[in-house]
Amino acid sequence: xxxxxxxxxxxxxxxxxxxxxxxxxxxxxxxxxxxxxxxxxxxxxxxxxxxxxxxxxxxxxxxxxxxxxxxxxxxxxxxxxxxxxxxxxxxxxxxxxxxxxxxxxxx
Numbered sequence: 001x002x003x004x005x006x007x008x009x010x011x012x013x014x015x016x017x018x019x020x021x022x023x024x025x026x027x028x029x030x031x032x033x034x035x036x037x038x039x040x041x042x043x044x045x046x047x048x049x050x051x052x053x054x055x056x057x058x059x060x061x062x063x064x065x066x067x068x069x070x071x072x073x074x075x076x077x078x079x080x081x082x083x084x085x086x087x088x089x090x091x092x093x094x095x096x097x098x099x100x101x102x103x104x105x106x107x
Contacts (some may be wrong), residue, residue, distance in 0.1 A: 003034040005050075010036050012051040021059070028057030 005011075014034055020026060030051055077090045081097035084089040087098040095102045 002032050005036050007036065007038040010034065010050060011055050015053050016048045020051060020056050023057055025056035026059050027051045030055050036087055044100060
């Protein structure tokens with residue numbers, strides 16, 4: 001079972017995924033070492049998983065193929081299936097189409 005620490009009381013040498021990413025690192029397949037609990041009123045505590053910094057591996061570099069695949073995926077999220085235009089923003093899944101198509105009266 002992983003150790004549990006309260007908010008801001010985790011020892012040095014442990015970091016969350018976001019903290020590792022800011023350092024240019026990734027967990028690299030290691031298991032969670034500890035949990036960080038942030039208490040909240042009337043709700044369950046927020047939980048963050050901690051990893052050892054010394055066992056983290058460097059982030060893999062972005063290749064041209066990965067960059068192209070990411071650009072294609074983002075372009076698909078911005079393209080309205082109704083009018084086939086690039087909306088300039090990621091189309092909300094709740095609407096399923098761009099805002100002008102959603103707000104237009106049905107013909």
